[in-house]
Amino acid sequence: MLEAIRDRAQGIFAKIILALIIVPFALWGVDSYIHNKGEADVIASVNGQKILSQEFSQALKDQQERLRTKLGGSFDPALLDSPEVRQSVLDNLINQHLLVQEASKIGVAITDAQLASVIAQIPAFQQDGQFQKERYDALLRNQNMTPSMFESRVRQELMSQQLIGGLTASQFMSHTVVEAVMKASEQQREASVHVVKPEQFLSKIKIEPAAVKSYYDSHLADFKVPEQVRAEYVVLSADALLSQVQVSDEEVKNYFLSHSKQYQTVEERQAAHILISVAPDATAAEKTAANKKANQVLKEVNSHPADFAELAKKYSQDSGSAAQGGDLGMFGRGAMVKPFEEAAFKMTVGEITGPVKSDFGLHIIKLTAIKPAKSRALDEVKGEIVSELKKQKASKKFAEVADNFSNIVYEQGDSLKPAADALKLTVQTSGWVSRTSGDGAGLNNEKVLQALFSDEILNNKRNTEAIEVASNTLVSARVIDHKAASTKPFDQVSSAIAERLQNEQAVVMAKEQGETMLAQLRQGKSVALAWDASKTITRQNAQGLDEAALIQVFKANAHKLPAYAGVENPHGGFTLLKISKVTDATGIDEAKRKAYAQGLSELVASEQTAVYLASLKKQAEIKVMKEKLVKAER
Structure with a gap:
């Protein structure tokens, strides 16, 4: 419970809110934003409420950044051209519109006080653990957002969260169901x-x-080589200008003095707790019972303070921390609910206090560590300051020379050398690139590739215009070599085709033999096989088995051992499995039992949310302009 509040302030929920800042307008549009766009294209409508192309394009870019972060160098921008991905992004926008509409319809409301409280808890807006309006305004201003626009977005997000929370808050898992799932899982x-x-x-x-030739003739598309070019390119970026700027010791000192608070760490404390839950709408009898229970536990804790962690595992109803002995880690002011924070910051290390009442129930708290506030010395942070000042100067210089770069690559369009020489940049040369696959950071960009393969640039060997590929980054490129699309000749690929056909037939033969052996084993017949050494398999530790094989191990009827199972191997062939022993779990502790119950409740809640959204969609009037969905600019 308490962990959930912490996550709300510092974890997942804060990330959701911050995403509203960092990726402007990636979710449903704010009215003022939409209305300022004039007659923009409509991609879809939900009960008459429009989803505009700008909103869809921004959501698509948001998805692109998530994929780029997740996949790193293996990310291919062409992924976003997939109809499935584009439809998925639109479906998400439709769901968001439906939730906000339904929340408004049934009277879900977020008061100004609630909104202010949530925003004040976001660490990005805090200084020394306290909300700072100047910091808040500056961060929004940097993202071209006004407070009213941001607050409108947060309010809508809270409304949808409250709506879903009301549907799923009272999930209860029966003891029988939890026991069955634990038994199977463990x-x-x-x-x-x-x-x-x-x-x-x-x-x-x-x-x-003849089979090789027949395959080649019927699969010519597989042997197509796309049109390709080699290119020269120059990258002007703030990073490229870092080596051209210098920072003096005087500048470092002045920055340090004017940003001294930035180099001060606030006091943090580490505590563990035992939570006895009390629902906000608990009856007087339930509150009395909870108080009695909390005082009984406190008495036991005071009698055996060294056993606090074990007692937390036994008694605490905070599923997020009970398994860790109630440990909540380090936290500063503003991270915990107010009554808990006030108690924790008055305690000494090793002290135990309680019961402390909060919205979540009654807490028995043990303070385990104090990390005092600290000011870092200039020598300690000098490197950070130099790096920051150089970045600032490089960004400023980029803004000063960007127009000059653009003018030179355009006016002296037959070469990139003048621009490179004027700004002390390097002309780089790519390998062969196609319309959809770039080479290196400079050319791995849809706009740059589009320009390189345009008739003017391709035929006249002129520089492209300066193209913005990222923040503070411009690229200009020119074609130096070109290869038209072609088909690989038969003689070049015949050996590879023959090998492929041979491998395909071998996979079929291995599967057939594996299935035959499995049938014989299940019939009790003797089959001479070299089995690997047996391993203890759990659903959490597959011991190297692929997912399909793991499923078969636990799907096998184990009433009579050994039991046999088999499945196609993802690398080709067939995997035979011999199950020789089954051990049911015993002595599962209470903390793990609670974790299973919590996980099952969350799973059911997720399913309920999906069903609820499906119901809203069924009743809603949703129109999707398929042709505009395909054409919408990324």
């Missing part, structure tokens, strides 16, 4: 593996030349 099975590999059949397979 069960262990000893299993051995034998893989029937395709390689053992390769020598038996002969591929006729």
Whole structure:
């Protein structure tokens, strides 16, 4: 419970709110934003409320950044051209509109006081643990947002969260269901593996030349080589200008003095707690029972203070911290609910106090550590300050020279050298690139590739215009070599085709033999196999088995052992499995039992949310302009 409040202030919920700042207008549009866009294209409508192309494009860019962060260098921008991805992004926007509409319809409201309280808890807007309006205004201003626009977005997000929370807050898992799931999840099975590999059949397979030629003729599209170019390019970025700026010791000192608070760490405390939950709408009898229970636990804790962690595992009803002995880690002011914070910041290390009443119930608190406030010395932070000042100067210089760069690459369009020489940049050369696949950070951009393959640039070998590929980053490129689209000749690919056909047949033969062996084993027949050494398998530790094989291990009927199972191997061939022992879990502690109950409740809540959204969609009038969805600019 208390962990949830912490997450709300510092974790997932804060990230949701911050995403509203960092990626402006990525969710449903704020009215003032939409109305300022004039007659923008409509991608879809939800009960008459429009989803504009700008809103969709921004949401698509948001998804692009998430994928880029997740996939790193393997990210391919072409992923976002997939109809499935684009439809998924639109579906998410539609869901968001439906939730806000329904929340308004049934009277869900967020008061100004509630809104202010949530925003004040966001660490990004705080200084020394306290909300700072100047910091708040500055951060929003940097993202071209006004407080009213941001607050409108947060209010809508809170409304949808409150709506969903009201639907899913009272999920209860019966003891029988929790026990059944725990038993199945914690069960262990000893299993051995034998893989029937395709390689053992390769020598038996002969591929006729006619089959190779037939495959080539019927799969010509597989052997197409796209149109390609090699290019020169120059990147002007703030990062590229870092080496051209200098920072003096006097500048470092002045920055340090004017930003001294930035280099002060606030006091933090570490505590553990035992929570006895009390619902906000609890009856007087329930409150009395909770108080009695809390005082009984406190008495036991005071008698055995060294056993606090074990007692937290036994008694605490905070599923997020009970398994860790009630430990909440380090926290500063503003991270916890007020009564808990006030108590914790008055305590000495090792002290135990309680019961402390909050909106979540009654807390027994043990303070375990204090990390005092600290001011860092200039020598300690000098490197950070130099780096920050150089970044500021480089950004300023970028703004000063960006127009000059754009003018030179345009006016002296037959070469990139003048721009590179004027701004002390390097002309780089790419490998072969296609319309959809760039080479290096400079050319791995849709707009740059589009420009390179345009008729004017391709045929006249002129510089592209200066193209913004990221914040404070411009690129200009020119074609130096070109290859038209072609088809690889048969002689070049015939060996690869023959090998492919041979491998495909070997996979089929391995599967057939594996299935035959499995049938024989299940019939009790003797089959000479070299089984691997048995391993103890759990659903949490597959011991190297792929997901399909793991499912078969626990799906196998284990009433009579050994039991046998089998499944196609994702790398080709067939995996045979021998289950020789089954061990049911015993002595599962209360903390783990609570965690299972919580997880099941969340799973059911998620399913309920999906069902609820499906119901809203069924009743709603939703129109999607398919042709505009495809054409919407990224």
